[in-house]
Structures are given as C-alpha cells and as structure tokens.
Amino acid sequence: MWPVTTWFKLPYQFDQQQRDAAVESVRIAIEKLPLGAARDEIEKTRDAALELFFRAREAKYRKVKLLDEAPREILPYLEQLSQKWEFDTTTQALAEELKEPIRKQLEKMLVGDEPVEQVKKRVHRLVRQELDS
Secondary structure (H helix, E strand, O other): OOOHHHOOOOOOOOOHHHHHHHHHHHHHHHHOOOOOOOHHHHHHHHHHHHHHHHHHHHHHHHHHHHHHHHHHHHHHHHHHHOOOOOOOOOHHHHHHHHHHHHHHHHHHHOOOOOOHHHHHHHHHHHHHHHHHO
C-alpha cells in the first residue's frame, strides 16, 4: 500500500501537529480495512477519519469570527442601559474599557458553534457582571 499522504491533501491551515494527527488517524482507520478494499471504500474511510479534524478547524474559525464580532455588541448594549442607568463616563469610553475583559471571558466560554443571538446574550450578561463588580 502507498503512503497515506500520497493520495490526499490536508488544508494548508493545519499546523504540523494537526497534520500529523490527521495523517495518523487516517492511517489507523485504513489499516482496519480488509486487504484489497476498493478505492472508494478507502476514500470513504479516509473522509470519515478526517471529518473530526475538519469540524474542529471550522469551529475554530467560527470562534475567531464570533470573538471579533462580539465586542461590537458592547456599545449598543451600554447605550440601551444608559436609558435607565447613569454612568460616570461616556458609553464609548466604558465600551472600550470593557472590550478586552469581555473578549477574554468569551474566549474561555465559546466553542464556535454558538448562534450569534446566544453570543449577544452572553455579551449582555458579561457587561452587566462587569458593571456590577
């Protein structure tokens, strides 16, 4: 049998550790097939073994996107709160002050498969927590 890496390509975004793990996963899965397995069966086995790696990569990119977009919700929410609450500073200055702490908290919380509305609610909750502390 040929080396596993000669007949499939991995996304260039995979770092070496991810690439090695993916290749090893494919190798182990293919070794479980009976000798003489058809190429389409080998390819299906390969694809199934790689699916987890592709899903993890996609979740990582979705998480990055959510982390980039989420802080944009802070200022509008503070402006909404300012209708009822009084702040010692402008909502713009307060939003800038809260941006990094909230982003750090979201980075720990998010996995990348959350709907945007759920992330907005988390941002709102985190803003209130930061204001209360």
